[in-house]
Amino acid sequence: DRVVRAARGSALTARSWQTEAALRMLMNNLDPEVAEKPSELVVYGGIGRAARNWACYDGIVSALTALESDQTLLVQSGKPVGVFRTHENAPRVLIANSNLVPHWANWERFNELDRAGLMMYGQMTAGSWIYIGSQGIVQGTYETFVEMARQSYGGSLRGRWILTGGLGGMSGAQPLAAVMAGASMLAVECEPGRIAKRLETGYLDRSTNSLDQALEWIDAACKADRPVSVGLLGNAAEIFPELLRRGIRPDAVTDQTSAHDPLNGYLPAGWSLDHAAHMRVTDPSAVERAAKDSMRLQVEAMIAFHRMGVPTFDYGNNIRQMAFEVGCADAFAFPGFVPAYIRPLFCRGIGPFRWAALSGDPEDIYRTDARVKALLPHDTHLHHWLDMAREKIMFQGLPARICWVGLGDRHRLGLAFNEMVARGELKAPIVIGRDHLDSGSVASPNRETEAMQDGSDAVSDWPLLNALLNTASGATWVSLHHGGGVGMGFSQHAGMVIVADGTDEAAERLGRVLWNDPATGVMRHADAGYEIARDCARETGLTLPMLTEN
């Protein structure tokens, strides 16, 4: 097995910090501390890969190493396919992953093309080289739980507990986020290795394979008001209905198994891991069917909790759609987390902004943390987050930080980091990016664009414009993906990453990109009729021709 780890320090292995950044972030995605299955190039989210195969990985590395500052590398589903002359203000890498013409955009066709060596599943930040481990998702989940608490429990989760499934790449962030938000958590996970990994990294407090034991711990924690997270080895499709049968009432219910990928992401009820592994090879369609049938059992239990008045939401894994496809007519009875809790943030361009220290030195991140606090002195919520993150979150791979900030703040932070690099306050440049799950970068009717006010859920012009504009504005790399999060056919989304290398040219690009990128989100939500977004557009002086004129 090859072990990949990004270079550290301030010496270049490529010809510029732009390409060095792409190299280190690609490698960082495959760092065993970061990736779920590095030997198969799988970073997270089912089979989300950083490169199509090892030959393509090597090809990308040598192309990036040789790339000049007026050249651009094209990557097609994880394969380096061409190097072209562009210019200094153009991106160094342009990426398109997993895109299929709509009529053929399903897992069956994708898997065929994947097996034929013609495609790769890029998920969101796996194939676009800006996954930073579980931390990336901790804050999103934390913000979601906090907002849920605000809406349902008067702002406090004291003595309460949340039921969920999955302790994988992103789902593994749930227990930590719950505890940070003040709640206990019961997380059902079928792979012992995943539970072990979360215990190791401190994201999970305890584990057991006994439901009774788990419930006892949770009960005690709630009574003592000392939140605990428990990983239960089991199958969510069995445990969720069992809790219901026992008349047990969680205070909130969600799920983050990899339901978006019924072939590889969800263990059918009653199956052993070995049996599933065998069947995936010998009879893939039987696996898909069995997985969806099991998801239906789980979703039916979730609907029952929802009907009992328990806050229940889909956490973006498309499990409702899968259950719906095998006959669960009410699958969409409970909402997705975006319309329930996240959309008001998107209306102001707020989303999962993140950055990593290319030096590899945690001190660089701590210095940026301090700078963020200084630049946003009145955002106590953000200060609290930064303190907790520093205390509770172990870095995985290159040290990185995430915080949800929006239009008007992102470019200020980016420019400030660039100044810090220029003044030598940091040991190496900073790379700045975000998830594809963001305000202006995604169309995904079962998740980010569920239930849009004007009914434009399925219109994907918006993420395409976002990618084109980021390219035109000079991001360092830009990506266009299909099928992330919710699976083939269900989403189109765009990524962007930009390097703050301390130069004046970078400052120009940062000023444009980190303004324009969240601004497309405000634009998209203003166009859909959201007043918060229209107000934000007015306050920030955006030019939105058909709205300005009215």
Place this chain on the structure above:
Amino acid sequence: DRVVRAARGSALTARSWQTEAALRMLMNNLDPEVAEKPSELVVYGGIGRAARNWACYDGIVSALTALESDQTLLVQSGKPVGVFRTHENAPRVLIANSNLVPHWANWERFNELDRAGLMMYGQMTAGSWIYIGSQGIVQGTYETFVEMARQSYGGSLRGRWILTGGLGGMSGAQPLAAVMAGASMLAVECEPGRIAKRLETGYLDRSTNSLDQALEWIDAACKADRPVSVGLLGNAAEIFPELLRRGIRPDAVTDQTSAHDPLNGYLPAGWSLDHAAHMRVTDPSAVERAAKDSMRLQVEAMIAFHRMGVPTFDYGNNIRQMAFEVGCADAFAFPGFVPAYIRPLFCRGIGPFRWAALSGDPEDIYRTDARVKALLPHDTHLHHWLDMAREKIMFQGLPARICWVGLGDRHRLGLAFNEMVARGELKAPIVIGRDHLDSGSVASPNRETEAMQDGSDAVSDWPLLNALLNTASGATWVSLHHGGGVGMGFSQHAGMVIVADGTDEAAERLGRVLWNDPATGVMRHADAGYEIARDCARETGLTLPMLTEN
């Protein structure tokens, strides 16, 4: 009714030639000489529009008029949605039209969103402002007929005739292309107005509503070897089977009704135009069903001709798919025109390169014609085309020229035109573009990417990379569309247009864009395994990492 016509001459109405060009080409698309239904903003190809509605048109015009040389306008399905600061080498306009998340990418959903005022069908060059009237399609059709003659009739169509359907925006080019290629043509068209328009512009020789009369003329023309084109007022779903019943054998069979759009583009057999217009409003799904059933009748006749050994091909309107959907299992028995005749050209980046004279002066085009001949002195086929085009093709709207040239030639022509502008040999700048149907710009498994050698027909990473790279290279406007030609769900494709305004900066951009754009086509075909493309890549020195290394 508003009448729109682009400004002529060398005086700017906008702030630069880049935005002036976008303005004039948008307006030119709606010029009554160019557009099929200008009052509804419909340019060609069913309901392919230039702007979503008149308010949006006005919004685009005022945004473009005010746009600075470091700003970029975003257009979402024909609506101007935002103006952002970019830089001088970025596109001035970025366009995304008709894109839907795949699972929802069908006419039903599109029509709903269209009615709700949230979308517009952009076809290919309608919503991307580089349609130049029927001429644009004449050469493509001419090249196709010539290649068909080469493969089936020893290179000559002397005394032969072609059967087809449709005399609309693009389909109206068929009779002229046939006669240019030396064949007679029987074109069945159901709208008298369309026939009249083709007679007026000289694209069609005669018309009748009697099949007997039409056949008599064709027969006489074939015997005398004096090619004639005949427009027959009738329904292709009735006439094609009728010819078969009569035992009449054309020398080639194709069709260009707007079958890709069963609601608006195809008249069901036995229906009057008025009845269809009424039903489209009152019972759209009945129209779609009836249209598809009629297409099946027509396709069954085409299959019968194919089985008789008559060269029969789908001309890119998706009629086989439509027939297939209502039970015609053999619909794909005959090939599409791309794998049959066009792919070898695509392998060398050859496709529908075109340019227009912003001055409005035909002399400007004649001067560029001469320059093209001088730059490509040995291409006698091209010289013949340019002579015939000058003699037989009336300009529609701004004078324009099309000729199929590939990688290595496009940028030479573009740079030469730029020099001519700089030296004052032309009265105003030249705008250079192409169809979305081109070598590297489209994924369309029933048309441009049908039967790819490696099975990658449905992979749409390629057109997305094409759009991103053209944006990074500095095209003047770049577009990403869905559903052009073959309809919703069946294609994704990208457009690019670039202005030669005579400046050195434009020369830099032209050199990059007009090289990179066709190069992505060579790359895509080389990646799919075509030897012609691999040879071309070697000859032109492309850097294709995974191929160069092998």
